[in-house]
Amino acid sequence: MTDAFHKLPLTFDIQRLKQDLWMQQQQLWIEHINRHVHDGGWASLPLRSVDGRIDNANVVETNPAYYKNTPYLEQSSYLKEVLASFQCTIVSARLMSLQARQEIRRHTDLDLRFEDGCARLHIPIQTHPAVEFNINDQSIHFGEGECWYMNANYPHQVFNGSDINRVHLVIDCVVNDWLRALFSNSGYQTKISDHKYGCANVDDNNVSQVIAQLECLGSETALALAHHYKTIKG
Incomplete structure (x- = not known):
C-alpha cells in the first residue's frame, strides 16, 4: 500500500x-x-x-x-x-x-x-x-x-x-x-505523517528557502503558509 x-x-x-x-x-x-x-x-x-x-x-x-x-x-x-x-x-x-x-x-x-x-x-x-x-x-x-x-x-x-x-x-x-x-x-489508507512541518518535502534543511519562495508568491494562502512554517521553525 x-x-x-x-x-x-x-x-x-x-x-x-x-x-x-x-x-x-x-x-x-x-x-x-x-x-x-x-x-x-x-x-x-x-x-x-x-x-x-x-x-x-x-x-x-x-x-x-x-x-x-x-x-x-x-x-x-x-x-x-x-x-x-x-x-x-x-x-x-x-x-x-x-x-x-x-x-x-x-x-x-x-x-x-x-x-x-x-x-x-x-x-x-x-x-x-x-x-x-x-x-x-x-x-x-x-x-x-x-x-x-x-x-x-x-x-x-x-x-x-x-x-x-x-x-x-x-x-x-x-x-x-x-x-x-x-x-x-476503494482501499486508500491514510499514511500517518510525523513530518515536523506536516509535509514530506519540507524539513529543517530547506524550510528557510521554502518560506522565501512563499513570500515571493505573495498570495494570501502563500503568506499564511509561510507564517505557519515560521511559527514551527521558531
Missing part, C-alpha cells in the same frame, strides 16, 4: 474525451512556467483558472472562489460533464500535454496531498505504455479514461518515450466527505 498514488473507481468515455481534446488542439497552449524541470515540451490549456483567464494556467492561489470556467471549458461539453460528476469543489482544471520524447524532470509541489485537504487527480486522455511516471521512486502507468490521485508533495517525474503527445485532464479539488468516502471505499 502506498500513499504516493491511488486509482479511484471512476472511468470516463475515452472517445468523448478525445473528441473534446481534438476540438482544443489548435488553441494557444501555455508553456508551463517551471522551466527548471522541462525544455519546452510541457504545456497546459486552462479549463478553470483564476478569473477564467485563458492566458494563465498557473495554480498558485488555492482559494476556489477565485477560479472560474474558461471559454475552453464552455466549448467542451464532455469535459464539463466530467467535472460536474465530481461532488466536491473543484479549484482548477487543465489539459496538460507532454510532447513526444520529452520529459518533466524530478520536482515536488506544495499542498497537494489528500491528507492536507487538496487532491490532484489525473484523467489520461491520450497516453501510451512508453510514458513513464515515477512518484516517490515508484513507477506507475495511468491508463486512458481512468482516474488517478497522485501525491504531488512527493518527488515526481515523467518521461514520454512514445511518438505521441501525452495529454491528461488534471484536476485540483477540495477534499470533502464525498471524496473521502470515494478514497476509503
